[in-house]
Amino acid sequence: MSATKEFLKGLWKENPVLVLMLGMCPTLAVSSSAKNALGMGAATTFVLVGSNVAISLVRKVVPDKVRIPCYIVIIAVFVTIVEMLMAAYAPPELNVTLGIYIPLIVVNCIVLGRAEAFASKNSPWLSLFDGLGMGVGFTLALMALGAVREFLGAGTIFELQLFPKWEPFLLMQYAPGAFFVLGFFLAGMNMLRIRRARLEGKTYTPPSFDCSQCNLCELGKD
């Protein structure tokens, strides 16, 4: 029951990309095609689930002061594992495009954020579903971005052509395209929330994108 809840919240209500706005670098960098997005999403999900469970298992033994270093080590281990697995079994061109973003999962705020916010406080079972939900939510959001960018930028989705005459809008394949598409996705989310708030008779103020959103350090707390 509550496991399903933990799983589902990552898909929409607390979607790491669209709502929590975590892990922006991989989101922007590898969403140039649906396939890359899927690959990155899968790798991140693996790390998320693995580290969440592992951290949840050791959470009682780890003293508070070395909590973060321990979590980093655990996450880094899973990242290295996924790196090696991908080098061994994933299609080579995927490895080329995902490049250094795979090792960078280590510093992806989603992973450390979940470790801090959830796994360090909950049972391994729930943490598993939390990680899975977050991972799947991340993957879905990434794929949505990737699909839009790939379609606009190349006229294909999963490398399958939709319209033979599509003039590719190459801008979408570069960094600016990534910023634009994510920007409009977030605007869409805002619009939805403003509408919902209005229906409930409230006002919704979009979160200011600054450090008050995240609680990893003391900045922006004044």
Next chain:
Amino acid sequence: MVAEYFGLIVGAILVNNFVLSRILGICPFLGVSRKLSTALGMGGAVIFVMTLTGFVTALVQHYVLLPLDLMYLRTIVFILLIAGLVQIVEVLLQRLSAPLYQALGIYLPLITTNCAVLGSAIICADSHYSVIKSTVFCSASAVGFALALLLFASVREKIELARVPRSLEGPAIALLTAGILAMAFTGFSGLGG
């Protein structure tokens, strides 16, 4: 030789700008760019830390990991090195210079989880740069990061005063602006070889 380093530096600052072209370090780029003052502090801190970590990780890579054939451990070793270094620098700063700590130190915790720092170390490792080259590359990249951050922060301060539609407020407008900035920076492509 000089040309090579010049190309490396120009490339890292302008052409393959960490934020605008390689898309690394986006979290602090968006997070601390609301005020010019914080952007400056963060920029300074990143330049300092990235130069330091670039040097140290390159040392470890060349004199520990490569000889022992342990390159597959680079991610975990680098991140631990960065975390440890940042911690030590923070403590030292706090001890040695209060004003410097106020100006730069408070940004240090933000740096551990910054893609740009680990990213630059890994790029150096994967491109087999020498120790000197790694250090130069990392500090140039950090300068590029700081430049982008500074520009972006000043533009954002201007946008703060604009009449942005409600649904675009906050992160959305920041990303769209970053997009235009990134577009402008593509003009530099091809510079520095």
Next chain:
Amino acid sequence: MTETTVRLPDTSKLVVSSSPHFHDGSSVRKIMLLVIVALMPACLAGVLTFGPRALWVMLVCVVACMLVEAICTKLQGRTCTLGDGSAALTGLLLGMNLPVTTPAWMCVVGAIIAIGIGKMIYGGLGYNPFNPALVGRVALLMAFPTAMTTWVAPRSASSPLWAGVDSVTRATPLGTPWTGEQLFSTWELFIGRTGGSLGETCVPALVLGGLLLIALKIIRWQVPVCFIGTVAVITGIAHLAAPEQVAPPLLHIMSGGLMLGAFFMATDMVTTPLGRTGAVIFGVGCGVITAVIRLWGSYPEGVSFAILIMNAFTPLIDRYTAGKPFGVISHPGREVKL
């Protein structure tokens, strides 16, 4: 004097407002219309050089920009701002920055990006940090590089005006590597009988319009002078150092979008620094970046990028060059705590 003969004012329709109660009669619309008028010689030259399709491209851009602005203001629940003429001006400048062969749908895409992303997301006229027309143009350049860098040769001077566009592609002076000899005669360069965007080639027409704007005090002379001067100096030095690799400065000045950019786009008041010192810094910055991109970058032309990048520097320049108020010791911007 009896009371009845004196008519007393009716106070029921009075207006109260803050001082001053006089105004010099200037308006945004007048300024924008003047800029459009100043662009007319260059537009005409574009049509004469590239044929009637040039007119079509500009028309599509203008109409599309105005439509996009109308739709955006509608969506944002604001009053329609077409009347100020800035959307039409953006459209015209966008059109003048495109090759004459640009398909109409591409013009529309450019207009959507220019007005939609370049301007309206910030709340419309006055708030955009980047030059909208250039945002549109650079986005098109990156999205459809082939279409955007395919230049046709100018119509032959003898063929009738209504004859279609020449299908012969012709390189631009900047697009072909410098081999030590000039591809185009200086006269051809001067009057714009070269390949290029449809509104950027005719130097005298652009200078005429620019001088008009300077005379009317709509733009500051510092920007075009510093911009063009800097390009001339840097390319001049480079040319002296390596005459076989770098074209002479005269060619650099007269080709590409430099004239159009320096007189009409680097002077867009919304996106450039306010003061005189700021204008000088802005112009020099644009010149340096343009020259660097032209000489060493992979793009043949750098004016658009240079202006956009300097647009990003504008808030900083404003802050550090803000004039000292009367009786104040330090600059206001510098006092702002950093």
Next chain:
Amino acid sequence: MTKKHLRFYGGVQPQESKIASGVAIVSAPLLATYVVPLQQHIGVPAKPVVAKGDKVLRGQLIGEAGGFISAAVHAPTSGIVKEIGSCLGPVGNQLPALILESDGEDQAAEPMSALDWPNASPDELRKRVAEAGIVGMGGAAFPSAVKLSPPQNKTIDTLILNGVECEPCLTADHRLMLERPEQVIIGARITARILGAKQVIIAIEANKPDAVALLQEKAAGTGVEVRSLQVRYPQGAEKQLIYSLTGRKVPSGGLPMDVGCVVQNVGTGAAICEAVCDGKPLYERVTTVTGTPLVAPGNWRFRVGTPYLEAIKLAGGVKTDPVKIISGGPMMGMAVYSLDIPILKNCSGILLLAADELRQYESTPCIRCGRCNDTCPMAMMPGILSVQIEKERFELAEQWHVLDCIECGCCAYGCPAGRPLVQLMGRAKAAVQAARKSRTAKKA
């Protein structure tokens, strides 16, 4: 005497429209009722010293200064105090006021003794200025006695009499200088004596050559210098005037006395002369009533407390209905909506504007054209400031020196976007001052 003058930064040249400049000053006839506000100056309101029902005489003290920065008020005519109440002031605020019902006799009270000014001590003279209730008649209505008492550590070497009258439409000072040149000059010399100023300059804009010539003639040999200045608004603003005449820059947040100057309106000078030489307190002044809708624009000597309606009647009423009625000139005056407002000591003009002269403010965004920077005589950045103020970022506005704005209106005059810049500046100045006050209160 034709010293080359400096030119102040910025400024504009609006149409002059001084249609009443040829009309001689006429004394306004006596009215049945006067509404005399107790606050006709900057500072604390005067305290009434008469009660309801009391009989008063012209020139009798009816309100005494209510504090250090305050000024006395005198009855404009003889009659009965009908009520001590309130009335509407030009800025739309309620002012404490005495309603004086005239008895038609206009009986004068015993005047104060005339002083032998060349031999009287400065303190004596200063006391007289205070007793006569004299306030600055150039606009701000700052109590003159206070202004003439600079702190010990400031030496004043230059007195400037401001006959610039750079506001379009207004002609009161011009007429005064033409008709009472001696009073102006003597007033200047008295003031110089009070301040111990060695240099005395009467500054007049070059568009009043008759006044320049007349005053030069009359001033010959008195040590008073008369200078003609470039016609450029706001030449008469004190900081700009001091710069044009002496090249000194009043520091930001400072006063003219910080650079050894005092600036005084010519009307104030004449009033001081009357108070000292004739013992006459300040209860009447010259005011221009002008504007195209009026039948007969002109200059009148009004008693303080005359409602605007009476002034308009004197000017023959209107030909067409005005859309704006302004207390003061077109660049700095305040629009009013009621004709019951009384003429105060600082009211230099009543201006009516017709529908075709109306300017409408629009809140269209600043297009950063930079005209306001170029014309702002304080060299500020009104465009940038206005955007900050619209977003209520007053702390930013403070950093960008909004408090230096003299509200001259040059910026809004030429703003193509038609922005209400002066109003925004005023808003921000009020907010910044309030914030500063609460900051100092918190510290204390």
Next chain:
Amino acid sequence: MTAVFILTLIGLLLGLAIALTVHYFGVPTDPLAEQVAELIPGVNCGACGFAGCNDYVEALVAGKAKPGHCPSQSADALQKMCELLGVASEPHSEKVAVVCCSGTDQYAIRRAFYNGVNDCHSAMQVAGGAKGCVYGCLGLGSCSRVCPFGAIEMRADHIAVVHPELCVGCGKCVTACPRRIIKLVPKSAPIHVFCISPERGAVKRKVCNAACIGCRKCVKAAGEKQMFINGFLASVNYENPPDVNVVTVCPTQVLRTEAQPAAVAAAEASASPAAAATKTAS
């Protein structure tokens, strides 16, 4: 094997470094502060008088402030906070803001057309805003723009209306209003006098048809303890509020339950206050 060795060594060294740092430089964090912070909504509205929620929490934990200053806090959370801090819980009286003016365009006359910045403070500087009543609401939304909760709606007929269900009583609007016509009253109070003009009835009548004319009917109907007249203005005694039915005796309907007549309220409720606020912003 070297891998395991190296990594374990790094772990050991890092652990040592951290342990030493913590040992020598560590700043103890207060678990109490964290718990307290969780009971505060965290909107940083500043109504408590501190520079943001964190500041307040610090003061609370340090014993320098008392609980109950946060208006947005629920009674429940306050109770818990008091227990945590070991302070006797204080009665939590929830307040709301009320705009004490009925002068919509329909009722209050305007003396002139105001052309200028859409902001009440600015309008005050130009002929006092040109509204006939110099005490009444200018309807230009200075209050609505400062409300952190979007509780104030600016109506098209130039009056501000507080939505009590959204208002948390932070009082920001009270200080923002240049005319000082917004009052904080107990949430439970049923009726209010929607007028603050101290002028005589006749004077008020000239400028506004919905003013309190000081006719004393309500005082007679409700009793001296529940309502009282101050000068020419009736007031509700909020300590001891009168019965709702008193409203029927008021001849000008200035004594009401709602800020606006019920029919208008329903129609306007659909338009969000925020949307109205941005429209008036210049």
Next chain:
Amino acid sequence: MKDIIRLCLVLAAVCFCGAAALVYVNAKTLIPRQQAQQTALAESLFMVLPPETNAVNALELPLDKGLSFFLASDEEGRPLAVAGQGSTNTGFGGEVVVLVGLERDGRIRGVMVSKHSETPGLGTKATDRKQVKSLWKVLAGKEKDLDFPPNDYLDIYSGRQAGSFVLGGGSAEQRIDGISGATTSCQAVLAAVNRVCDAYNKNRDAIWAAQ
């Protein structure tokens, strides 16, 4: 003190376990990883070599940097064809590496670009041999996998004699037409192919002799 020791021990323990896990995974994936690397090259190689190819050997020749040759042999070990790898730095995005399959008579079998960073959708017109499948056809089951997907530009080289090619000029044998809009990429590919052809022509005997 106890605290300090505890901190160190926990962290060390976590590192220990992590390292152990990594060592294990590393050992397990070492061979698959190497294979994956080899197959990436092998796949490209096999595409430009005849289908009968059984084994491919890298040749050790004294060549410039960025050039190498592979010899393909059939089941009986007879040399079948040669593949040359050449690189250049003149692409729009920098390095371009091509593989050229060569018949015994010096004719080009096919050209592949094995590494590049050209602009997707633009430069890739001159470099990628990627089969573009239509979504609709795939759904209808009508799309077949091709062994050697076509590329308009790269296919121009097939069947020609290895020589020095010229973009848009030269003699009929030398002339290669580029793709408009991607001239830089075409030029880069051409330069790399020319390098391989040059080296092949110079070392032809040595190459075929190597066994």
